[in-house]
Amino acid sequence: MLIVGSFTSCNSDSSKNTEAAALLASLDPSLGQAAGSGKVSELEDSSTQIQNAFAQENDGTFTFNNNVKVTAFDGVVLEASLFQPTAPSPTGKYPAVIFVNSWALNKYEYLVPAAKLAKKGFIVITYSTRGFGASGGLIDTAGPKDRSDLGKIIDWLLANSPTDPANIGISGISYGAGIALAGLSTEPRIKTAVAMSGWGNLKRSLYGNDTPRLVWGLLLVASSYITGKPDPIIAQNFGKLIQHTDIDFVTTWAADRSPETFVGQLNASTGKSVLISNNFEDYLFNPNAVLDYYAQIQIPKKLLMNEGIHASAEIGGILGFSGTVWDNAYDWFDYWLKGINNGIMAKPQVTFQKRFAGPRVTLPSWPSPTVSDKTFYLKPRSLFSNGEISTSQNTTTTSTGILSGADTVATTGFPILGDILASHAEIPVQTNLGFVSRVNGIVYQSSNLSSILKIRGKMFWNGRVSSSLGKANINVYFYDVDKYGTATLITHGTGTIFDAGWYETRDISIDLNAVAYDVPVGNKIAIAIDTFDIMYSVPTALIYGLDVKHGKTPQSTLVVQAE
DSSP states (O other), rough: OOGGGGGGGEEEEOOOOHHHHHHHTEEEEEEEHOOOOOGGGHHHHHHHHHHHHHHHSSSEEEEEEEEEEEOOOOOOEEEEEEEESSSTTTOOOOEEEEEETTTTTGGGGGGHHHHHHHTTEEEEEEETTTTTTTTTTOOOOSSHHHHHHHHHHHHHHHSOEEEEEEEEEEEEHHHHHHHHHHHHHHHHHEEEEESSSSSSSSHHHHHHHOBBBHHHHHHHHHHHHHBBBOOOOHHHHHHHHHHHHHHHHHHHHTTOOOOGHHHHHHOOOOOSSEEEEEEEEEEESOOOHHHHHHHHOOOOOEEEEESSTGGGHHHHHHOOOOOOOEEEHHHHHHHHHOOOOOOOGGHHHHHHHHTTOOOEEESSSSSSTTTTTEEEEEEESSSSSSSEESSOOOOOOOEEEEOOOOOOOOOOTTTTTTHHHHHHSSHHHHHHHHSSSSSEEEEEEEOOOOSSSEEEEEEEEEEEETTTTSEEEEEEEEEEEEETOOEEEEEEEEEEEOSTTTTTOOOEEEEEEEEEEOOTTTOEEEEESSOOOOOOOOSSSOOEEEEEEEEEESSOOOEEEEE
């Protein structure tokens, strides 16, 4: 769900710095109004930039109809734009691509990519989903009304343009990606999809490990009111997640808006394909859920996992820049909708970009036969030393107690901005773990590594805990510690207990966000555990004691997917 708050000084793959927030905001006048008078000149400049980019593409090789209206099943009118090649087709028909807007944006988001595809001989239709832009109705959050609307868009396209009904594709970023994936699964006329920064399981995205994504959730809700017409149930459901109430209702609502729900229908189809692009530092639609969804898909598929926060790796193509994601997207449509043998299917099925804008590594599939679980054992701290990360099992039975109520220097950094700087400017979140308060946090550290640890995927912290109030938020941060003691944050995970009894012991497994990263020989790995991070909602404002238990059975472990 692409929103303005997530675009600040991002780099495209072509290393061009862009004021992406202002540029994308300029596509929707309401965003410009919301930005305040201080941003008016900046938005005007950005609007000129994108108009110039479109003008460069608009060379007479296609026509542009900006006044398309499509009536939905319930009378709601959807705004759309049609791009149509001027060169005659040998068959009289053209392959077509549908672009679906991101959250808080509208049909103009894909102005430049649509023009590029039209120049290549595609009919392209871009539309604003209900509740956004000038389209009527209330935001349905990729629900059944949005899926029905997509069918009406295809009906209109076939009735009003020379579209080849056997070669229709769909694409979108964020919100548009979720609708594209659901559409690919449920709409038989859609042959292929390119989904960028989408999701598989909506509940897991907003409430993974029973932990509400506070910052991202608030941004989504707030932006829907600023730029669109939200159904009140959106804010109501997010409030239920924050309060940990009526979760069954929210689960059912979210399942109807999750592509994962329809994966069986997708796998039962014939002749379909999908290209998925997502980002490792996307803590809204986190990479773990995307990897799990991708693993369930059985049709021809490819996966690009990039450095970046939500949607940041895909922005460059919106602005007309070349880059890994959009170059693959254009090749994908050429192959699947036009039959051009351009080598796209000979490329590795899965590529991961290494942390801090490193090179891409290739995998034959996901799960990959080249990646396996490496288990480390966690040994408790003593009075004067930290806990230990070891390849040998723990033989001590004890508990380590900490208090909530205060953060530690183990943190994800400034919300969203910290992740942008780490993934696009190579300015990581760093700290000295010696400053982690022993009252409020626990540190575990390994000895110097004798070989490179090639992390390729997820990590899991498995432990046993109890809380004096039966409620706790547990954050696990994974670090690469160099010879000077500087700890660089590589990834993290979070989990919440909200329904245990006082001092009730619970087994808990927290999956840390997937990453591709090589820990060098001679460095140490470390994790820090505490009970607060500004990115996430806590289950109680009261101070509680958290006991992290260690024993011979079960062992407390850190499991790393590695080559």
